[in-house]
Amino acid sequence: MDPLHRYSRQVLFKPIGHDGQExxxxxxxxxxxxxxxxxxxxNHLVRSGVGFVRLIDRDFVELTNLQRQTLYDEEDARLNLPKAMAAAQKLKEINSTVEIEPVIADLNIDNAEELLSDIDIIVDGTDNFMTRYLINDVAVKYDIPWIxxxxxxxxxxxxxxxxxITPCYRCLFPTVPLGRGETCDTVGVLSPITDIIGSxxxxxxxxxxxxxxPNPSLTQLDIWxxxxxDMNISEGRNxxxxxCANHEFxxxxxxSNEQATYxxxxxxxTVQINYRKKAKVDLKSLAGQLQKSGKVAANDFLLRFSPEDDQQITIVVFTDSRVLVHGTNDxxxxxxxxxxYIGS
Structure with missing residues (x-):
């Protein structure tokens, strides 16, 4: 049988065709x-026949993920399977011709170049700023496009x-927010928006x-x-x-002052997170953000937060952006x- 037969409906789409599928x-x-x-x-890249897909994730499946994380099921959550492994198992059943490499790891300064430099395309499925700046550094250094x-x-x-060719991520977002942004665990998330953006x-x-x-724009949408x-960014290089201009990674x-020490x-x-670039934290604003997700106590010097869904953990945030995560050595x-909870 023609090895492209399984992709026949995709091959019929003229902008892809036989050559594109190859x-x-x-x-x-x-x-x-x-x-x-x-x-x-x-799910889409494996079904589309991308020949090699590396799956990088540090986390495991939890019951609260199932509302929107479509590759996992209750058994994955019961077993606390690492997401990279659970995803790889499902995807191998979907398309056995694709080589899938699960990597259970935190993408960081120690492994980012090793894990990303031999790749044709990098796709962002993260939930924090610092990892995106790290991806951007690797992508620019090795001339690899990313989404x-x-x-x-x-x-x-x-x-x-x-x-x-295009602005890099740092052209678009020059300053690292150092957290304090909205997260799915503080303001929630609707599963259709993650399906749409991921697609x-x-x-x-x-x-x-x-x-x-590709799309020349930074595209934003609100499904509610x-x-x-659409904001055309094709001429937006800084x-x-x-x-991307000075090649300072x-x-x-x-x-670099952009680094954090753990x-x-x-x-x-307890794990201490200490940013070299200090930024004054608005503890009142952060307290308002976290109140729906657990117990918050704050004074003029620090904020103490205990998540409802993990009673072993307490997060302490100081005004100079230093953070203590009590309840783990990991x-x-x-x-x-x-x-x-904090957002970066």
Whole structure:
């Protein structure tokens, strides 16, 4: 049987055709983050026949994921399977001809180049800013296109980043927010928005891999308010951008002020997160953001937060942006908890 037979309906689509399908089969993709966005992206890329897909995620499946993370089921949650492994198992049953490589890891300064530099396309399924700046550094350094996407509440956005051609992520977002943004665990998220944004990211990846022109815009939409906005960014490169103009890869540089240090405090079952670039935290605003998700107590110097769904964990945020995550010595878990509730 013709190996392209399973893709016959896709091959009939003229902008892809036989040649485009052959390009997909010979392509290599990495998906960073296998939550709601990453599950949608991985599903589409594997079904579309991208020949090699690397799945990178540090987390495990929980019952609260199932409302929107479409590759997982109750048995995955019961077994606390790592998302990368659970996703790989499902996807191998969907398309056994695709090589799927699950990587149970936190993408960080130690492994980002190793995991992303041998790839043709990187697709963002993450939920935090710092990882996206790290992806951007690797993408620009190795001239690899990538697709940015994010979704929270009923809103989402995505953009295609082609090093040397489009603005890079740092051109679009020059300053690291250092958290305090909305997250799915503080304001919720609707599953249709993650399906929509993940699908947009997947089709933009497919366009790039077959050599078609991608969307030139930063696209934003709100499915509750039925609003849609396209902002053309094709001419938006910053000639002074540290990353794509000056090739200063600060998120790959251990001495950079953009780095955060993660330290396990001896004997205290606590991880300290300390940003080199200090930023004053508005504790009152942060308290308002977190009140729906657990117990909050704050004074002029620090905020103490205990999530409702993890009574072993307490997060303490200081006004200078230093954070203590009590209840774990696992740096990866501390990062996950921090990104869920604080936002970076």
């Amino acid at each position: 390009k997909l089969i010979s392509s290599r993709a990495a998906i960073v983050g296998l939550g709601a966005l990453g599950a949608v992206i991985a 940015y996407g994010g979704a929270v509440s009923s809103r989402g956005m995505f953009a295609v980043i082609k090093p040397g 947009f990211e997947a089709i933009e990846a497919i366009k790039l891999l077959v050599g078609a022109d 308010d039925n609003s849609f906005m 000639p002074k951008c540290p990353t 600060e998120f790959l540089d251990r001495s 330290t396990t405090l001896c004997g205290r079952e 740096i990866s878990k501390a990062k996950t908890v921090y990104s869920k």
